[in-house]
Amino acid sequence: MSKPTPLSGFPELLPEQKFVEQRVTDSLRRTFELHGFAPVETRAVEPLDNLLRKGETSKEVYVLRRLQADPEQADTDAGIGLHFDLTVPFARYVLENAGKLEFPFRRYQIQKAWRGERPQEGRYREFAQADIDVVMKDELPFHFDIEVARVMAEALSVLPLPPMKLRVNNRKLIEGFYRGIGASDPAEVIRIVDKLDKLPSTTVAEMLVAEAGLSEEQAKQCLSLAEISARDTSFVDQVRALGVEHDLLTRGLEELAAVVEGCSSVNGDRFSVEASLSLARGLDYYTGTVFEIFMEGFEFLKSVGGGGRYDALASDGKTTYPGVGISFGISRTLVPLLSRGVLAGSRAVPSAVLVALPDEASRPLSDAVAQQLRAGGVPAEVAAAPQKFGKQIRYAERRGIPFVWFFGADENGAATDHQVKDIRSGEQTPADPATWQPPAEDLVPAVLTQQSPDKEQHS
Amino acid sequence: MSKPTPLSGFPELLPEQKFVEQRVTDSLRRTFELHGFAPVETRAVEPLDNLLRKGETSKEVYVLRRLQADPEQADTDAGIGLHFDLTVPFARYVLENAGKLEFPFRRYQIQKAWRGERPQEGRYREFAQADIDVVMKDELPFHFDIEVARVMAEALSVLPLPPMKLRVNNRKLIEGFYRGIGASDPAEVIRIVDKLDKLPSTTVAEMLVAEAGLSEEQAKQCLSLAEISARDTSFVDQVRALGVEHDLLTRGLEELAAVVEGCSSVNGDRFSVEASLSLARGLDYYTGTVFEIFMEGFEFLKSVGGGGRYDALASDGKTTYPGVGISFGISRTLVPLLSRGVLAGSRAVPSAVLVALPDEASRPLSDAVAQQLRAGGVPAEVAAAPQKFGKQIRYAERRGIPFVWFFGADENGAATDHQVKDIRSGEQTPADPATWQPPAEDLVPAVLTQQSPDKEQHS
Numbered sequence: 001m002s003k004p005t006p007l008s009g010f011p012e013l014l015p016e017q018k019f020v021e022q023r024v025t026d027s028l029r030r031t032f033e034l035h036g037f038a039p040v041e042t043r044a045v046e047p048l049d050n051l052l053r054k055g056e057t058s059k060e061v062y063v064l065r066r067l068q069a070d071p072e073q074a075d076t077d078a079g080i081g082l083h084f085d086l087t088v089p090f091a092r093y094v095l096e097n098a099g100k101l102e103f104p105f106r107r108y109q110i111q112k113a114w115r116g117e118r119p120q121e122g123r124y125r126e127f128a129q130a131d132i133d134v135v136m137k138d139e140l141p142f143h144f145d146i147e148v149a150r151v152m153a154e155a156l157s158v159l160p161l162p163p164m165k166l167r168v169n170n171r172k173l174i175e176g177f178y179r180g181i182g183a184s185d186p187a188e189v190i191r192i193v194d195k196l197d198k199l200p201s202t203t204v205a206e207m208l209v210a211e212a213g214l215s216e217e218q219a220k221q222c223l224s225l226a227e228i229s230a231r232d233t234s235f236v237d238q239v240r241a242l243g244v245e246h247d248l249l250t251r252g253l254e255e256l257a258a259v260v261e262g263c264s265s266v267n268g269d270r271f272s273v274e275a276s277l278s279l280a281r282g283l284d285y286y287t288g289t290v291f292e293i294f295m296e297g298f299e300f301l302k303s304v305g306g307g308g309r310y311d312a313l314a315s316d317g318k319t320t321y322p323g324v325g326i327s328f329g330i331s332r333t334l335v336p337l338l339s340r341g342v343l344a345g346s347r348a349v350p351s352a353v354l355v356a357l358p359d360e361a362s363r364p365l366s367d368a369v370a371q372q373l374r375a376g377g378v379p380a381e382v383a384a385a386p387q388k389f390g391k392q393i394r395y396a397e398r399r400g401i402p403f404v405w406f407f408g409a410d411e412n413g414a415a416t417d418h419q420v421k422d423i424r425s426g427e428q429t430p431a432d433p434a435t436w437q438p439p440a441e442d443l444v445p446a447v448l449t450q451q452s453p454d455k456e457q458h459s
Numbered sequence: 460m461s462k463p464t465p466l467s468g469f470p471e472l473l474p475e476q477k478f479v480e481q482r483v484t485d486s487l488r489r490t491f492e493l494h495g496f497a498p499v500e501t502r503a504v505e506p507l508d509n510l511l512r513k514g515e516t517s518k519e520v521y522v523l524r525r526l527q528a529d530p531e532q533a534d535t536d537a538g539i540g541l542h543f544d545l546t547v548p549f550a551r552y553v554l555e556n557a558g559k560l561e562f563p564f565r566r567y568q569i570q571k572a573w574r575g576e577r578p579q580e581g582r583y584r585e586f587a588q589a590d591i592d593v594v595m596k597d598e599l600p601f602h603f604d605i606e607v608a609r610v611m612a613e614a615l616s617v618l619p620l621p622p623m624k625l626r627v628n629n630r631k632l633i634e635g636f637y638r639g640i641g642a643s644d645p646a647e648v649i650r651i652v653d654k655l656d657k658l659p660s661t662t663v664a665e666m667l668v669a670e671a672g673l674s675e676e677q678a679k680q681c682l683s684l685a686e687i688s689a690r691d692t693s694f695v696d697q698v699r700a701l702g703v704e705h706d707l708l709t710r711g712l713e714e715l716a717a718v719v720e721g722c723s724s725v726n727g728d729r730f731s732v733e734a735s736l737s738l739a740r741g742l743d744y745y746t747g748t749v750f751e752i753f754m755e756g757f758e759f760l761k762s763v764g765g766g767g768r769y770d771a772l773a774s775d776g777k778t779t780y781p782g783v784g785i786s787f788g789i790s791r792t793l794v795p796l797l798s799r800g801v802l803a804g805s806r807a808v809p810s811a812v813l814v815a816l817p818d819e820a821s822r823p824l825s826d827a828v829a830q831q832l833r834a835g836g837v838p839a840e841v842a843a844a845p846q847k848f849g850k851q852i853r854y855a856e857r858r859g860i861p862f863v864w865f866f867g868a869d870e871n872g873a874a875t876d877h878q879v880k881d882i883r884s885g886e887q888t889p890a891d892p893a894t895w896q897p898p899a900e901d902l903v904p905a906v907l908t909q910q911s912p913d914k915e916q917h918s
Contacts, residue, residue, distance in 0.1 A: 003775050004555045007539070010504060012552065014559055015497035015566065022498060033809035033903075034833040036840030038474035039481060043585050044503070044571065045469060048526075061526040066519070066575035067507075067540065080466070081526065093471065096463045100473055102807060102857050104843045107474065112503065116525035126502050141843065143822060316462050348561060350492035363602060374493040381495030384563045384600065398561050444492075 009119030010126045011331065016345035016400070017338045019445040021128075024159055024334060025110055028130045031155035032108035035147075037132055040107045042089035044114075048079040050092055054285075060084055060115040082114040086131045086327065091314035094135055094321055103321075104136045104144065110330070122301040122332045129305075129332075130155075133325030135313055140322040142255060145289040145309055146262035149273065152305075152326040153263055156293070157271035160343065160447045161333065163296040164304075167229075167276035168259050171286050171308075173252025174277070177225055177239070180246035181218045188212045193226055194280040197302075201226075226278035231267060233257045235275045252288075259289060287311040291326050295333060304329045346446040347400025350379040352438045353420070354396040355405045357383040365415045369407060372433040378443065380405075393423055402442045405433070468578030469585045470790065475804035475859070476797045478904040480587075483618055483793060484569055487589045490614035491567035494606075496591055499566045501548035503573075507538040509551055513744075519543055519574040541573040545590045545786065550773035553594055553780055562780075563595045563603065569789070581760040581791045588764075588791075589614075592784030594772055599781040601714060604748040604768055605721035608732065611764075611785040612722055615752070616730035619802065619906045620792065622755040623763075626688075626735035627718050630745050630767075632711025633736070636684055636698070639705035640677045647671045652685055653739040656761075660685075685737035690726060692716045694734045711747075718748060746770040750785050754792060763792045805905040806859025809838040811897045812879070813855040814864045816842040824874045828866060831892040837902065839864075852882055861901045864892070 006012070013021060029039070051061050062082040083089045086109045094101065110130045119125055132151055134144040149166065156164045174193075178186040192207045199207075201223050208219035221242060228238045236253050256275055263273040281290045286308040293305035305328040313323035337343040355370045357363060366382045373380040381401075383392045389406070396404050402424060408417040420436060421428040437443070465471070472480060488498070510520050521541040542548045545568045553560065569589045578584055591610060593603040608625065615623045633652075637645040651666045658666075660682050667678035680701060687697045695712050715734055722732040740749045745767040752764035764787040772782035796802045814829045816822060825841040832839040840860075842851045848865070855863050861883060867876040879895060880887040896902070 003557075004506075004509070004551050006555065007502065007504070007506070010502040012502055013500065014556065015499060018498045018500060034836070034838050036808050036810035036838060038808045039477045040474060041472065041477060043466065043469040043471055044573070045466070045585070047463075047466070050463070062523045063526050064521045064523060064541070067522050069575070082523070092463050096465065097473065098462075106808070106840070114503070116528070126504070349495050349497050349565070351495035377493070379493050379495060381565070384595075 009124050011124055011335045011339075013335075013338065014348070016348045016445065019345035019347075019350075020160075020338060020343050020447050021330065021334055023447055024161075024330065025128075025130070027159055028110060028155050028328070028330075029108070031158065032130075032132055032151065035106070035151045035154075037106040037108040037151070040090065040093060040109045041111055042083070042086070042093050042109070044082055044112070045080045046083050046089055046092065048081050050088060051081050051084065053088075060117050062114050062116050084115045085113050086111055086129060087133075087313075087325070090131070090133060091321075091323075095314045095316050098137075098316070098319070098321075104134050104140070106132070106134050108132045121336050122298075122304075122329075124331055124335065127329065127331035129327050129329050131307075131325060131327040133307075133313070133323050135321050135323040137319055137321060140309075140311075140324060142258070142288075145255065145324050146259050148307070148324050148326050149259050149263050149289075149291065150266060152291075152293075152328065153266040153271055153273060156328065157266055157268070160449060161295065161337070162298065162342070163270050163272070165294045165296065166263070166271070166273045167279050167292045167294065168256060168273060169275065169277055169279035169290050170252040170256040170259075170288055171280075171290060172248045172288055173239075173256055174225070174280065176246040176248025176250070176252050177242075177244050178222065180244035180249050181214075181221050183212065183214060183218065183222075185212060189214070189222060190280045193222055193278065196223075196226055196278050228277040229274055231260070231272055231274050232264070233260055233275075235260075235277065239277070255288060281306060281308060285310045285312070289324065293326075293328060298333075298336065301332060301336065304333045340450075342450045344448045346448055347402075349381070349399045349401060350445065351381045351399070351401050352378050352442055352444070353380040353403045353405050354392065354399075354401045355380055355382045356389060356392050356407075357386045358407075358409075359386045362386075362409065365407070365409065365413075369405060369415055369418070369433045373405070373436070376433075376435065376437065378436070378438060393421075396423055400445075403438060405431075468583050470583055470794045470798075472794075472797065473807070475807045475904065478804040478806075478809075479619075479797060479802050479906050480789065480793055482906055483620075483789065484587075484589070486618055487614050487787070487789075488567070488569060490617065491589075491591055491610065494565070494610045494613075496565040496567040496610070499549065499552060499568045500570055501542070501545070501552050501568070503541055503571070504539045505542050505548055505551065507540050509547060510540050510542065512547075519576050521573050521575050543574045544572050545570055545588060546592075546772075546784070549590070549592060550780075550782075554773050554775050557596075557775070557778070557780075563593050563599070565591070565593050567591045580795050581757075581763075581788075583790050583794065586788065586790035588786050588788050590766075590784060590786040592766075592772070592782050594780050594782040596778055596780060599768075599770075599783060601717070601747075604714065604783050605718050607766070607783050607785050608718050608722050608748075608750065609725060611750075611752075611787065612725040612730055612732060615787065616725055616727070619908060620754065620796070621757065621801070622729050622731070624753045624755065625722070625730070625732045626738050626751045626753065627715060627732060628734065628736055628738035628749050629711040629715040629718075629747055630739075630749060631707045631747055632698075632715055633684070633739065635705040635707025635709070635711050636701075636703050637681065639703035639708050640673075640680050642671060642673060642677065642681075644671055648673070648681060649739045652681055652737065655685055655737050687736040688733055690719070690731055690733050691723070692719055692734075694719075694736065698736070714747060740765060740767060744769045744771070748783065752785075752787060757792075757795065760791060760795065763788045799909075801909045803907045805907055806861075808840070808858045808860060809904065810840040810858070810860050811837050811901055811903070812839040812862045812864050813851065813858075813860045814839055814841045815848060815851050815866075816845045817866075817868075818845045821845075821868070824866070824868065824872075828864060828874055828877070828892045832864070832895070835892075835894065835896065837895070837897060852880070855882055859904075862897060864890075 290308035307326035749767035766785035
């Protein structure tokens with residue numbers, strides 16, 4: 001086999017990068033669980049009819065077949081494909097297990113998904129994401145909209161990532177506004193206003209007139225609404241100043257104000273929550289709150305997450321399951337940051353200590369020392385070969401292992417005279433393998449950030 | 460959508476079961492990392508030519524195609540399939556990244572794989588496994604055979620599972636023995652002896668005569684060798700007593716004795732390591748040590764793991780990468796244990812505490828109390844609705860949440876008079892949300908074992 005080449009759209013990480021991803025997923029999981037969200041993992045595949053219920057994604061689905069499927073049994077496998085998000089499989093999981101779940105059901109799901117779309121930075125054919133959702137039977141109280149926003153905000157604000165912004169809007173608010181100005185087809189207005197991030201506002205205004213049948217004055221009001229954004233509830237007065245009245249608008253303003261207000265405790269430098277009235281999210285199953293997440297300095301990635309409320313996440317004909325949730329793109333965020341060196345792991349192995357090997361006959365001694373360190377929770381490995389100590393130190397250096405452990409042997413052949421060397425400073429001190437601990441920041445690989453790769457570390 | 464039915468061979472877990480799997484994978488990961496094994500995760504797909512290099516597995520591969528692939532661009536996607544194990548993708552990863560890895564390279568990989576085979580208990584079409592391997596350039600010292608056995612033994616012995624047995628043999632030993640008795644085609648003898656777990660020994664003896672051209676006396680010696688097993692190095696004398704001499708046999712005996720000897724510290728009640736001279740493992744890329752793992756009381760699952768040494772894990776024509784490793788079947792082990800109730804999670808949510816909600820207006824107070832608990836590392840959720848306290852307690856009960864938190868409000872509307880109730884005992888005591896901790900065994904969902912589902916808990 002000659003040297004293989006990477007497969008476009010299927011990113012893989014080196015071990016030192018994988019540590020960073022692990023730190024991120026561990027941290028997300030911890031926050032979600034602290035808030036009572038239970039883990040769910042769904043199979044990678046779904047029946048095609050479940051994947052294709054929303055026609056727009058059909059061209060992205062990877063379909064599976066067994067290479068040597070027996071034609072007579074072909075239907076056993078026929079019609080399954082890889083899931084392209086975690087919402088479709090979760091909705092199916094809720095229906096399938098409804099009798100065994102307690103509602104409201106809070107779940108998180110950190111898993112891969114696949115889309116056969118054209119790869120580009122931040123958009124991959126295989127990608128990991130982290131979703132949280134709360135699902136209820138029949139009716140889902142509004143306070144869960146605030147809860148999912150706050151949980152995701154807290155989860156992202158403690159990650160070692162560039163500052164993030166959660167933009168929030170409300171479909172009732174914009175639909176009520178468009179109805180209030182007399183638009184006959186609010187869905188069409190939403191579709192056109194949603195293009196504001198790609199097209200100049202004059203073009204959007206022309207489209208609103210030509211395609212949504214608005215007057216120029218109505219189109220102008222739509223753009224005025226879209227221009228409003230605020231990190232507090234001051235947007236309410238700005239919207240009211242536009243002089244439009246509609247019950248849905250009133251309800252939407254209340255809900256959006258409640259989300260922004262409810263997130264005030266997490267609103268800060270590393271994470272901000274902003275009412276952003278241009279946000280629409282094209283998908284028409286959202287019925288109230290909508291979210292999108294952006295990363296500072298990486299706006300070219302577009303949103304790195306999003307979500308909202310859907311009044312019918314799933315339905316079996318008798319019972320309807322409304323939900324509200326947010327998804328965060330782990331691969332979309334981390335792969336660009338890692339490949340650009342904005343984030344890096346501090347070493348390529350988990351080992352904090354390399355136990356030196358004086359000679360091959362001493363391997364059981366070195367093994368025993370390493371095992372004592374591990375019993376104290378310190379990751380350790382033994383040198384692969386009894387090279388000169390200078391070479392063993394370089395062995396550690398190449399892997400980023402910060403400490404090398406030396407020892408002698410007493411007259412009975414037991415290990416003695418233990419010394420630990422910090423190979424960065426060169427400092428060597430006596431130590432007891434049963435009790436020694438490295439500084440906390442050296443115990444496990446650290447996440448280094450570009451600003452100051454040598455010093456700045458996030459835990 | 461009507462109620463979906465499960466897909467045969469694609470097991471999914473309920474949240475309370477998923478906690479058990481998480482506990483197992485977290486524990487495996489911790490042991491592997493303490494021993495310096497670095498994490499690798501490979502993409503789910505490989506080029507078909509890489510998957511099919513070993514013809515025997517070809518019929519199990521799931522091939523991918525994009526549902527609406529453009530015929531003119533079909534070759535972009537053509538020829539990729541889901542990996543059916545973690546060894547093939549790891550070998551490719553090593554070749555692809557050889558210039559960026561340090562050798563010896565210790566890696567663990569905990570991930571799913573897919574095989575389109577007929578599903579049965581313990582054999583799934585989608586399954587998770589945990590692999591460890593050590594890979595070197597050109598030559599891999601023998602002591603790594605001992606290391607991987609010891610690391611996997613340690614990793615499995617601390618899991619809350621039925622006792623496990625690691626059976627070990629050595630291909631040099633058996634090949635040398637067969638050569639020593641004058642067998643002209645040792646590979647054929649290995650293939651036939653490998654059937655001893657399915658066929659009676661008399662049938663195997665007849666096959667050895669008829670198909671491998673052995674005399675009855677030679678066949679008898681082969682069976683005598685296969686009968687030998689021992690948890691210590693006493694097997695060496697038993698083999699020598701058969702009076703066969705061959706250099707390969709001598710080398711194999713030394714190696715097998717070294718593995719058994721090297722694992723003596725982990726040999727115990729919950730985990731045993733046994734030299735088992737009938738073990739061959741059909742796959743012909745193993746060149747020395749071979750391993751299989753069995754679970755007590757679940758021998759019908761056959762091996763729940765296995766591995767060995769391969770002198771050419773990967774090769775790019777110039778450099779050869781030998782390796783030694785062991786794989787453990789997570790789904791194969793856990794899904795039967797969970798579905799039979801041998802293992803269960805103690806609750807369906809991570810929350811250790813349900814914070815009561817006196818009335819809807821008090822939600823900010825309840826939220827603040829929950830947040831104080833979370834700041835102390837205690838998973839907590841707030842009751843979904845301000846029902847009567849009896850109903851809120853039953854809400855906690857249904858989810859297995861052990862504690863319910865009550866509070867009052869002082870004249871300024873601040874929370875006061877905090878009380879925590881253990882709903883199992885009914886005991887209610889005053890507590891401070893800023894410092895209160897549940898007993899350690901209640902902090903996170905526990906793993907319950909069948910022997911005594913109410914009491915016995917493993918951490």
